[in-house]
Amino acid sequence: MSKTAVHTTNAPQPAGPYSQGISANGFFYTAGFGPQDPATGEKSDDVREQTRQVLRNVSAVLAEQGLTLDDCVKTTVHLADLADFAEFNEAYKEFFSEPYPVRTTVGSQLANILVEIDVVAAIPQG
Numbered sequence: 001m002s003k004t005a006v007h008t009t010n011a012p013q014p015a016g017p018y019s020q021g022i023s024a025n026g027f028f029y030t031a032g033f034g035p036q037d038p039a040t041g042e043k044s045d046d047v048r049e050q051t052r053q054v055l056r057n058v059s060a061v062l063a064e065q066g067l068t069l070d071d072c073v074k075t076t077v078h079l080a081d082l083a084d085f086a087e088f089n090e091a092y093k094e095f096f097s098e099p100y101p102v103r104t105t106v107g108s109q110l111a112n113i114l115v116e117i118d119v120v121a122a123i124p125q126g
Helices: 047-064 082-092
Strands: 003-006 021-024 027-030 072-079 102-107 115-122
Touching: 021 047, 027 047, 047 082, 047 115, 072 082, 082 102
Parallel strands: 072 102
Antiparallel strands: 003 021, 021 027, 027 115, 072 115
16 A cells, blocks of 8 residues: 655644645545634634635645545544534535535534544545
């Protein structure tokens, strides 16, 4: 198996010993991204806007591999409060089109953020 790490300054930088993204065996895996703006480090207090920024961050890493959210086959979402699900879902659906990726959404204790998302994307063959 070969795996290749991907890095971009257009998404928040890793806070530990992990890659922003890894390509391996025809798939691209991202780290979990929070809602920090990569240029300013700022984050909104609104779950909808945090979701939008998280997906912009994920999109930036995907772009380094020549991929978009349309290439995603799986997402994992962590919400600090599952009561925010409806507002999160409204913002999430702005970024994806059918067929939607499969998704797991769980409640998690997060470090001062409302949402974190990681994705798995299929790398087109050819």
